[in-house]
Structure formats: structure tokens, C-alpha cells
Amino acid sequence: MNKRLFTMVLLVFVALSGVFMAQAQDTVEITIRCKANVPGGEGWRCDNFAEVEEQVEAELGIDLNLNLVQDNIDWGEYKQEFVLASEAGEAPDIILSGHEDIGAWAPAGLILPLDDMIDMHEEFDDVVSTLWDSQEWSGTIYGIPQDAEARPVFYSKLLLSDLGWTDEEIESLPERVAAGEYTFEDMIQTAEQAIEEGVVEEGNGYWHRTSNGFDWLMPYFASGGEILGEDGKLVWDSEALLEVYESLADIQARGVTRPDMLGLSGSEVWHPAVSSAEQVLFAQGGIWNWADWAKNYVADQGGNDYLLENIGLILFPAMSAETPLTVTHPLSYMISSDSEHPDVAMELLAAITTPEANNRHAIDSFHLGILNSQVESEAYLNDPVLSTAHYMLDYTRVAPNHPDWSAWTNAYWLGIQAAETGASSPQEALEQATAQLQNEAGDNITYK
Amino acid sequence: MEKNNSSSQRNWFRSNLAAYGFLAPAGILVLIFFLIPVLLIFYLSMTNLATTNFTTNVSEMEFIGLENYAILFRDQFAGKIFFNTVFYVLVTLAIFNVSLALIVSLLTTHIPRRAGFAFRAIWILPRITTATVYIMLWRRLAVEAPYGIINQFNTFFNQTTYNYLDARPWEFVILVNGFIGVSFGMIIFTSAIESIPKDLMNASLVDGSTIMQRIRYVIMPLLRWPLLFVVTYQTLSLLTSFEQILLLTDGGPGLYDTEVWSLTAYHRALDNYFGNTQWGYGSAFAVILVIIGVVLAVIYMRVFRFDELVVEPKIEVL
Numbered sequence: 001m002n003k004r005l006f007t008m009v010l011l012v013f014v015a016l017s018g019v020f021m022a023q024a025q026d027t028v029e030i031t032i033r034c035k036a037n038v039p040g041g042e043g044w045r046c047d048n049f050a051e052v053e054e055q056v057e058a059e060l061g062i063d064l065n066l067n068l069v070q071d072n073i074d075w076g077e078y079k080q081e082f083v084l085a086s087e088a089g090e091a092p093d094i095i096l097s098g099h100e101d102i103g104a105w106a107p108a109g110l111i112l113p114l115d116d117m118i119d120m121h122e123e124f125d126d127v128v129s130t131l132w133d134s135q136e137w138s139g140t141i142y143g144i145p146q147d148a149e150a151r152p153v154f155y156s157k158l159l160l161s162d163l164g165w166t167d168e169e170i171e172s173l174p175e176r177v178a179a180g181e182y183t184f185e186d187m188i189q190t191a192e193q194a195i196e197e198g199v200v201e202e203g204n205g206y207w208h209r210t211s212n213g214f215d216w217l218m219p220y221f222a223s224g225g226e227i228l229g230e231d232g233k234l235v236w237d238s239e240a241l242l243e244v245y246e247s248l249a250d251i252q253a254r255g256v257t258r259p260d261m262l263g264l265s266g267s268e269v270w271h272p273a274v275s276s277a278e279q280v281l282f283a284q285g286g287i288w289n290w291a292d293w294a295k296n297y298v299a300d301q302g303g304n305d306y307l308l309e310n311i312g313l314i315l316f317p318a319m320s321a322e323t324p325l326t327v328t329h330p331l332s333y334m335i336s337s338d339s340e341h342p343d344v345a346m347e348l349l350a351a352i353t354t355p356e357a358n359n360r361h362a363i364d365s366f367h368l369g370i371l372n373s374q375v376e377s378e379a380y381l382n383d384p385v386l387s388t389a390h391y392m393l394d395y396t397r398v399a400p401n402h403p404d405w406s407a408w409t410n411a412y413w414l415g416i417q418a419a420e421t422g423a424s425s426p427q428e429a430l431e432q433a434t435a436q437l438q439n440e441a442g443d444n445i446t447y448k
Numbered sequence: 449m450e451k452n453n454s455s456s457q458r459n460w461f462r463s464n465l466a467a468y469g470f471l472a473p474a475g476i477l478v479l480i481f482f483l484i485p486v487l488l489i490f491y492l493s494m495t496n497l498a499t500t501n502f503t504t505n506v507s508e509m510e511f512i513g514l515e516n517y518a519i520l521f522r523d524q525f526a527g528k529i530f531f532n533t534v535f536y537v538l539v540t541l542a543i544f545n546v547s548l549a550l551i552v553s554l555l556t557t558h559i560p561r562r563a564g565f566a567f568r569a570i571w572i573l574p575r576i577t578t579a580t581v582y583i584m585l586w587r588r589l590a591v592e593a594p595y596g597i598i599n600q601f602n603t604f605f606n607q608t609t610y611n612y613l614d615a616r617p618w619e620f621v622i623l624v625n626g627f628i629g630v631s632f633g634m635i636i637f638t639s640a641i642e643s644i645p646k647d648l649m650n651a652s653l654v655d656g657s658t659i660m661q662r663i664r665y666v667i668m669p670l671l672r673w674p675l676l677f678v679v680t681y682q683t684l685s686l687l688t689s690f691e692q693i694l695l696l697t698d699g700g701p702g703l704y705d706t707e708v709w710s711l712t713a714y715h716r717a718l719d720n721y722f723g724n725t726q727w728g729y730g731s732a733f734a735v736i737l738v739i740i741g742v743v744l745a746v747i748y749m750r751v752f753r754f755d756e757l758v759v760e761p762k763i764e765v766l
Contacts, residue, residue, distance in 0.1 A: 076719035079499075083725075087504050104499045104724040212721055260614035263701040268591045269611075403500045406724035414703070421702035432524060439522050440729075 143332030203258030544626025549633025
């Protein structure tokens, strides 16, 4: 064999080896579905995976093909899409959803238990331990926390100043609420006074959530209500519920909250009015609203700086249970039972469970940290907005992961609508809500 | 004797084969898109299918008999939702889908042809506009000052401003659906009016009738069949339509104020903020809707004497 021929054969051999080696490296397709308000800064929920793609490829020696799908469709449709896709065998490998879905999806077999896989990744040791409680169903973990939040009451520093409050009184309000010195009744009285003195228009003293949601657990907890009994059944606490319904009728009777509060348009009325700090004195919302307002509502006035100057955050003030509080609703990454590569999905989840990845999301979208190292990190501590809200995690409660949660909360919401709109008296609202729950969930609930 | 019978049956079948052949495509469509879904929903309504036990395997669903119907009839708001539906269908149908459709048809067929065409094209716009865009337009009209267009006029003329969707929810629900509904009747009525033989129309004028008399004594009697069709079709259409209400008020404000039956079925079976949808219970609502629709269709056919309308033309009998 002459030298030239030998060289050619060698080159062909090397080239073919390269081709075969490339083919030998598996291509793994992973689809990840996230719900995110991308203009509001929540895009890192899915985009974080793209940041760690190469790292995971190197660690596992595979070729990853990530399909990231994220938008901000309605929660109901989003969840329904996953259930139907699961039944059709086309579910994404990873779904990001509310932790409460574990209560419905785990017993339905749509998502995988993760305990064993969590033990194999030390990254998860860094997760704030209390958050794991929200990821369980029947003693087994089914989700990885993605973020945490607080649902504070925003107050307008501008309007309190107009009301004659000193700077010290305004700045110390969060501490006084946290200490239980400034209660829900005090807040309503302040709102009433602001209306009487013409600082805000009637109905703009205190705004709450305009639709069904987790926020409504706050007045229930603040009234001493408990949600999950020791026997694992949900608890329907009539005394606490009546207090909530009476408080809603009361704020309407006193003209503190506008009569069309329920169903009020968010993007057209609620957010512009509250973020301006010029129209509404107190408004109960979610901390992620802040990032959205800074980017999309008051950007022209200075964005974040304008909000920091004119709006403050307090816990939901104490009611009869004398405990100020907030509710957190951690979103969770769950792995579909349909996933052909749950180990790769878990590797991706471990790779984004870092202070860097979680800070990108937390700081851009104003969500609270979920990792011990993250909440101690400089970037997190130096963020002026997050540092004003992080203490709220010490006062937080969560909704239960329970198959009857939908029936419970829908009945509660029915009573809220009845009491607040004046369609029924608070007592009648309680009776209607109780009858609704008894009709649909029967003895699955403990009625107190 | 038996042989004769079977032979005559075969002949009868053969002679009608072509007719069955022509009916087959429509029959298959009805079977696939109506009968089979109705049977499936009827079965689903007797199961406790929900997100927590969701499956598409019929044999794995838990049969619970009429329990969902018992829950439905015990529901304290089922009555309110039912009467909301009756109100919504009757008012929208009477004012817009039939009356206004008829008025638009009559007006646009009594003006120059091009102008009539232009007006009808405008009336079709609500139907061909995407539901979400269409509702966004209405929301922007109705929302409170300073954001809403109507309220900007109110402010300009020093009038009180309202959050119209809260203050006047039914008016807006009916307007929104009515403007869509007009176009359907308008097309049917216009084509029926246009197809009335010109000599009939001219003869009435030669006999000295006024325009109103011609409408009353010539046009209206000839519109009975299109009227039956529009009333029947639009009743059923309104009974099952909910998407505009969902996007506009979502059944509110307040306690089921604009919630209609089909929207409740959707809320129960397909949409739940907290994720645990009740397919079985929602199907029970849907089955009630099917029963109401079928009963109404039969009643309409009796009232409008459907048999007489489809009797063979006398010209062919002769």
C-alpha cells in the first residue's frame, strides 16, 4: 500500500469514526411548559433551562434538544391543557404549575413522585426547608419549588402623607403591622378617614383581589380559620368564615371599598389606579405586581424608583386571631408520568436550583427566594425591593394540596360574592356557601 | 306469500337506495357529531370523572348512576342559572336575532342594491371578528372613566360615569351577542326576500298596495320557512353559546348574575382556576341542555307546522 493510499484510508476512517461517535451521543428531547408573564419579568421560569443546557449536556454526555413553551394563558386553561395532553400521551416532560395541583395530579397519576431522585441531587438540600411541605401529597414529594411570594397590602405613602402622617409613621407601618399593633380594623379606619377628608374618593380606601384566588385565605386565617385537619380532611370553619363575610359587608357599608370591586378589570382599572399611588390608599395584591408596574405601568414616572418612593408593603393586618400574615403560593416544577427521560428532567431541575438562576427570576419578577444560599446572596440582599418583603416569609401560610380544595375554595368564593355584593347577609352567605359545599363534597369535609 | 313480501321489500329498498345514498353523508355527520357525542356525554354524566381520576378509557370510569343529577337539582343556584338562560335566549332572540335581522333585511332590500349590500356587509362584521378582539372592543367601550369610550363622552357632556359591565351587565351581554346574531337572520331573510318572484312583488304594487302592505301580505307569509329555521337554529345556538359571556363578564358580576347554563357546564367540566375540573358533573349540565334543545326543536316544528312547510310542491303533484 503506498503512502498516499494509506493516508486517504486513514482520513476516511477518522471521518467515519467522527460520524459514528456523533451518532452514538444520544439526542434527548425535553419539553418544558411554563406559565409566565414574560413582560412582567417572569420569563426566567423557562429561560433558565436554556442557560444550563450545555452544562447538563456535558454532565450527562448527551445532546439535549430543549423545547421551552411559555406564555401567560389563563390558569384554568393551562391546567386543563396539561391534563388532556397527559391523557393523549403528549404531556411536556416538565410542567410548572401551582403547588396545589399536586393534590389533584398526584392521585390521578399524572406526575411522578420525586423523593428518590431528590436524594440523588445535593442541590436540593439548599431549598428552604418549609417550602417542601407545599410539595407533598400523602407524604411523598411531587414538586420542586420554583419560586415563592408574598401577598402584601400595598399602601400609598403619598396619600398617607396627604392624610397628615409623618414620614416616621409611614415608614414604620410595616413593623407596626408585623407586631400586631396596627390591625385590619385600624387600616379600615384610616381608609375611612382618608375618604372623609377627601384624600381619596369613596370606595378607594381599601381594594382587595377582584376574583377567586389564594389571597382569600388571608382573611380566613386572620379570623382564626384552619384549613387542614389532623385526619387529612379539609376544615370548614363557620366562625372564621362568618367573620370574613361580615368584614366584607362592613367595608362595603362603610364605603371603603368600591361596590363593583369583584370583577373589576385588572389591566384597565386595578393596576393603573394602584400603581399610580395617587388614587387608592390600601390595596391587597401580590409582590410580583411590583415588577409588572415598574415595567409596564409607571415606567415613564421612574419605574422602580417611583414605586419605592411612593408605595410601601405591609403584611395582611391582624383580625380577631391577632396574627398578621401572608400567603405564599409556590409554583412547582413537576415531572410528567409520560416523560421518557425523567432522570434528564431531574438533572435539568437540579441545574437550575442555584442562587444565580433563582435570583435572575426573583429580581426580575419580584418573587421571593427559595434557596438558603440565595436569600443570603449579595444580589438578593442588595435588591431594594426584595429586601423590603423578604421578612414576610416568616409570616407565611400555604394552601393545602388536597383533591377537595377546588370544592372548598369555590364554596368560600361563592359566600364572598354573596356577602360583598349585598346579594345576601353575611349569615345567609355562610349558609349558602355551606350548603354548596355540603352538596358537592359532602362528608369529605369537616364542618365546624 | 312470504317470498312475495321479501321480494317487494327488496324492490322497495332498491328503489329507495338512491335516496338513502343522498342522505348518507348528512346521516353520517349527524351520527358522528351529534348522536355519538350525546351518548358519550350522557354516559359521562353518570360517572364521577374529574381531574383526580381522569381517564379516556370508558371502562375505567366509575359509574355513579344519577348522583350528578341529584347534586345538580339540589344546587341552590341551578334555578337562577336556568332562568338567566331563558331570559338571555328569549330577549336576544326576540330583539336581535329575529326582529332586528328582519328589519335590517327589509330595509336593505328596499334601498338601492349596492347601498343595501354595503349595510349588510357592515352588519356581518361582528360575526367575522375574532371573539376575543370583539369582546376587547366592547370592554374598551364599557369600562369606567377615564379608560372607557362611552364614559369619555359622559365626562365630556358632564354626565355621571359608570362601570357599565357592573352596572348594566345584562344589557351588554345581550347587545354583544345580539349584534353577532343579527347577521345570521339577515342573510337568511334577505336571500328569501330576494328570491320572491318579481312578478308577485310587482303585481302587489300594480294592485295598489303600499310598501307596508306588500311587506305584511306578500313578503311575510313567504318568510314562514326562513323564520322557523332562524328561530329554531338561533334558539339552539344561543342556548349553547357562552364564549362571549365568558370573556365579557364570566357569569358575574356578583352571584351568578349573568351565568347561563352552558357557561356553567364549561366552568364545571373544562375550566377551573384551581385545576380540579368535574367532567362528570359538567356533563350532567350539558345533558340537560341537549334535552331542552331537542324539546324546543320539536315544539317549534309543531308550532310552525313543519309538515306543511315541507309538503311536496303542488306543481309536481299535478
